[in-house]
Structures are given as structure tokens and as C-alpha cells.
Amino acid sequence: MKRRKKQQQRQRKIPYLVLILVFLAAVIIIKNNWLDELLAPVFHFMEAAGEPVNAQPSNSQDEKEPIAPETPPVPEPEEEPQPPEPAEEEPEADYLILVNKEIALPEDFVPPNLTIPNVRFSQEGRAEIKHLQAAAAQALEAMFAAAEEEGIILYAVSGYRSYALQKSVYNRHVQNSGQEYADRISARPGHSEHQTGLAMDITSKSVGFGLKTKFGETPEGQWVAENAHRFGFIIRYPKGKEDLTGYNYEPWHLRYVGREAAKTIYENDLILEEYLRQYVDPSV
Numbered sequence: 001m002k003r004r005k006k007q008q009q010r011q012r013k014i015p016y017l018v019l020i021l022v023f024l025a026a027v028i029i030i031k032n033n034w035l036d037e038l039l040a041p042v043f044h045f046m047e048a049a050g051e052p053v054n055a056q057p058s059n060s061q062d063e064k065e066p067i068a069p070e071t072p073p074v075p076e077p078e079e080e081p082q083p084p085e086p087a088e089e090e091p092e093a094d095y096l097i098l099v100n101k102e103i104a105l106p107e108d109f110v111p112p113n114l115t116i117p118n119v120r121f122s123q124e125g126r127a128e129i130k131h132l133q134a135a136a137a138q139a140l141e142a143m144f145a146a147a148e149e150e151g152i153i154l155y156a157v158s159g160y161r162s163y164a165l166q167k168s169v170y171n172r173h174v175q176n177s178g179q180e181y182a183d184r185i186s187a188r189p190g191h192s193e194h195q196t197g198l199a200m201d202i203t204s205k206s207v208g209f210g211l212k213t214k215f216g217e218t219p220e221g222q223w224v225a226e227n228a229h230r231f232g233f234i235i236r237y238p239k240g241k242e243d244l245t246g247y248n249y250e251p252w253h254l255r256y257v258g259r260e261a262a263k264t265i266y267e268n269d270l271i272l273e274e275y276l277r278q279y280v281d282p283s284v
């Protein structure tokens with residue numbers, strides 16, 4: 001009897017011992033801040049799983065604030081702003097995309113992030129041709145604003161053109177002027193820079209809002225020739241390079257290439273093909 005009683009007493013004590021051990025373990029873990037380390041992989045997994053679905057910066061900020069005061073997984077919120085950076089760098093390479101008489105875009109090529117720049121346009125009308133890739137649109141807005149501060153009022157005319165639209169534009173030129181002349185002033189479908197969403201034709205009141213060579217001699221045209229590179233644009237078909245570009249001089253046709261390339265092209269009096277060959281890929 002006595003033995004059984006002792007055994008029962010021992011058995012009763014075991015749950016208490018376990019509880020005490022668990023309590024002690026919990027105290028040690030919390031006191032040493034091990035909880036964060038233990039849970040970190042769980043947090044990390046949850047965030048990693050959520051990131052590709054909603055990579056919105058506002059979301060990460062919402063998460064950052066409640067988490068930060070309690071726990072110190074600070075490195076994780078810091079990691080989050082990183083994904084947009086490579087995403088920005090990828091299109092950066094695309095700003096140097098080469099389209100000319102030899103190199104065409106696929107018929108189904110549609111540029112990313114098309115948006116209508118918030119600038120003056122020479123006319124109302126087709127929304128499609130008002131679009132540019134977002135970075136080029138922002139740069140155009142900055143350039144038009146900077147020009148206006150110096151009393152230079154610029155107007156946008158025509159930006160993005162789909163393959164289909166270019167096809168009808170080119171065919172119209174052929175009908176009106178014959179193929180040889182059409183090829184000097186217009187691109188064949190797939191061969192237009194306007195399909196990249198990085199080119200914008202601009203004009204001014206002083207040339208009647210048209211696309212005319214004499215735009216290059218106006219204060220507006222001269223301001224653009226001297227300043228466009230500061231915003232990442234180049235005069236794609238410059239005077240004196242007609243044999244290299246294959247196009248007549250077009251002081252109105254701006255091509256966005258990013259500020260670094262535009263500066264080098266401007267300072268060294270290059271065309272895009274020469275720049276790419278000398279600075280990017282000798283095989284171009």
C-alpha cells in the first residue's frame with residue numbers, strides 16, 4: 001500500500017515538473033531573445049511567399065510599422081525595397097533597343113508601361129499615339145517643363161505606334177510619294193522606332209505645329225538640340241548623318257535612351273548605332 005501511494009505521489013508530481021521545465025525553457029528563450037531567431041524562418045517564409053503576388057511598396061510599409069517596435073527583424077523590411085531595383089534595371093537595358101532599316105521589331109511587340117505623358121499635344125485625337133514608356137514619358141514631362149521655364153513652349157505630336165498603325169502610315173507614304181521617297185521619310189512596319197514607345201515627335205507653334213526640317217532652326221528646335229540629352233533624349237536622325245541613319249534629318253524625332261547614353265551620344269556627336277558599337281557591343 002505504501003509503495004503504491006508513493007508511486008501515485010510521484011506520478012502526480014510529473015506533470016508539475018514538466019510544467020516547471022516548460023516554464024523555465026520559455027523564460028530562458030524569451031530572456032535571451034531567441035524567440036525572434038526561432039520564428040524568423042517562419043516570418044521569412046510568409047513574406048517570401050507573399051512577395052511575388054503583391055509586391056506593393058505600401059504593403060511592406062504597413063507591415064514594417066507594427067513589426068518594428070516589438071521585434072527586431074529589421075533586415076527583412078530592408079530587403080523588401082530591393083525587388084523593384086532589378087525590375088527597373090531590366091528596362092534600363094531596353095532603353096537602348098536598336099530599331100533601324102535592318103533591325104525590325106516583331107509584329108506583336110508591344111512595349112511595357114505605356115502611359116500618356118502629361119504635356120501639351122499639338123492636337124487632340126488618337127490616344128494610342130500619345131503613349132510612351134513610363135520612363136520616357138516622365139523624362140518628356142521634365143524636359144517640357146524645363147523648356148517652359150526658359151520661355152520655350154514645346155508640343156508633343158506622335159509617340160507610340162503599333163505595328164498595324166505604322167503599316168498604314170508607310171503604305172500611305174508609298175501611295176502618295178512612291179516607295180523610294182517613302183523609305184527616306186518613313187519606316188516600314190516593324191522598323192519604326194515609334195513602335196518601341198521610346199520615340200516622340202515634337203513641334204512648336206513657330207513651325208505651325210508641323211514636323212518640318214526648319215524646326216531645327218527655331219529657338220525651340222535649338223533648345224531641344226542643346227538640352228534633350230540632359231533628360232535622356234537624343235536627336236535620332238541628325239543633320240550630316242543621313243547616310244548612316246538612312247533617314248533625312250529629323251530635328252523633331254526624339255528618342256529616349258536614358259541620360260547616361262544620351263550624354264555620351266551628345267558630347268561625342270554620335271548616332272545610336274555608333275554609340276552601341278563603341279560602348280556596348282562591337283558586333284552591332
Ligand SMILES: [Zn+2]
Nearest residue numbers: 199200201253
Ligand atoms: Zn518620329
